[in-house]
Amino acid sequence: MGRIAFAVPGDLTTLTGGYIYDRRVMQELRDLGWQVDHIALPAGFPNPTAQEMADALEQLRNLPFDCPVIIDGLAFGALDPAGVTGIKAPIIALVHHPLSKESGLDPEMRDALFASERANLSQVAGVLVPSPHTAEILTTEYGVPADRTAIARPGIDQPKGQRQPTTPPLILSVGIQLPRKGHDVLLRALGQIRDLDWRATIVGAALDQAYSEQLQALMLAQGLQDRVTLAGQVAQEPLGQLYQQASIFALATRYEGYGIVFDEALVHGLPIVSCDAGAVADTVPNGAGRLVPPDQPAAFAAALRALLTDEQARQDCASTSAMFGKTRPGWHDTAMIFSDLLKQHFSEPKQVQA
Template identity: 30%
Template sequence: MQVGLVVYGPLDDRSGGYRYDLELVRGLRAAGDDVTVISLPERPYRHRLRDNVTAHARLRSLDVDVLLQDELCHPSLVAVNPRLDDDTPVVSIVHHLNSLENHNAWRRSFRRAVETRYLRSVDGFVYNSETTKETVAAVTDPEPSVVAHPAGDRFSDHGTPVDDEEIRARVAGEGPFRVVAVGNIEPRKNIDGLLRGLSRVRGNWQLTVVGAVVDAAYAESLRQLAAELGVTSRVTFTGRRSDAELAASLRESHLFALPSHYEGFGIAAVEAMGFGLPALVSSAGGASELVTHRENGFVVDPDDPSAITDAVSPLCRDRQLLVPLSLAARDRFVGHTTWDETTEAVREFLLGLV
């Protein structure tokens, strides 16, 4: 099968949707398919709209059996798809809708119109969660489609899943209660809400935030907020880390926390659960398909920092409460899909279209 994939920027090992796309390409190539990656320029949203002309010029002569498009690229493709060869199915990989992010009313309305027009221009969908499928169904026919959850087994060479003994030893260890957040530093990830919630927790805790800065102003505001809350010494921003470094951070932590304003599913949470970390995630999005509240983590309102405080405070006072949560998180990881299974499900769907 000849496959094209449209993404913004280089297809690398960044977290979230890029990780999903990268693993999908690896799986398709391992199955013998020929995958051509078409990289469009990463620019502000309004400039991306101008790229429809150049994108059409690059895609109209592409000889493939099926064309995959990361839905993130929708502003650069909204006027392209109606002009492409009708014989080639166009399939959108939807991680989450941009119009569901925190924008002002005018911007949200405009982006919703552009995004809806794009979604109505494709022939099929790959969804990362049932929740993401529901968001598309609100604006257009969500079929034909496949729901293929992201996996978290990329750290199998770094000792995941961890065993019971390691989990119990970590809980019994000395030192601060260690919280880790993994994701790009941008407003949607709600690190500010996490800081506010943790600042009210009495006890000895530390927060490590791992991720690339994609919004410099927001990153600076987080440092200012930490100073205002008096928790600067408890918070570390590491930037991006290698897989080995990230695995080490996850292995030494007690809790994964990323109460995003919206998350289509949450690959980082799956990966963290492989290290036996309960996941504190947002009720906005598809994370509840992974995390069961107070069983293997916590599902909280991202706009309510007190919910974060209420979840973390008991664990900080009595770490033995972590043991059943951590074991359940690891078991949830063990029962979750692998990247091989995810890519096979997508491949079968594409073959059906072709």
């Protein structure tokens, strides 16, 4: 194996799906024999300042032509395409989901991110994505040739403990506090099933202060403050305990390029209530739960009610979830796909345009 670089913006220890993916793949690649240099790009991406953009491009341009670099899509899609042209190293883009698919973007920002990501993807040696859905989006909307893309589904660690559901049933939601995750929809749905006995915990870092304040206000307006916990970021071990205590996993997401948390729910044998948005339908197997249209609190509430009031249906979904959870790949499998792609391009430096 040879030397490669892995460029990620911000704090690599951040507890979100994308950062967990990057961190685990880096470690597995090292275990496979690759020398992996971590390049810490500025934290401002995907909305960098001019100085952060200049600093990121300088780090990437300093890489030698024989050191392939994997660039996380949170930064790659927002890089200045003219600056990307000056990177000598072969580029492999890791696109968790296209940046323009983020919820709440104004049209100007959405169009700018689409244009920069499309231009940058035309300059890569290869592309890695977590799902067939994202691969299709890049082919049909971004012009990436299908034969240049490899699907590296996220790995998952099988849990060591057993499920210990609490009474009343715990509804668990895991996702950072951003509009795309739809926690506002979940809260409105929970407000429609207050006649049932349940508790809910929403786990996820408060990355958007305005949205977090909106969630707090909505929880109070719905009269849910005694039944719902906005837990913020939770460490791995206590989060595992929450999965074991839960009876239902619920995420009212507006879009997912994959969604590692769904695999977490599957390996813990949890029925899943979510939305038919992005890659969710490809990630959540038939029979493992209920998928409803996004931004439909009433439909989401009905799906939760159906599982809370029908114990047999809940058990059937749990059994299906657990069955598929046992088949999910590990992180070694994910890293092997990276390794195979790296071997293909290791000796193929990108031709810098004159």
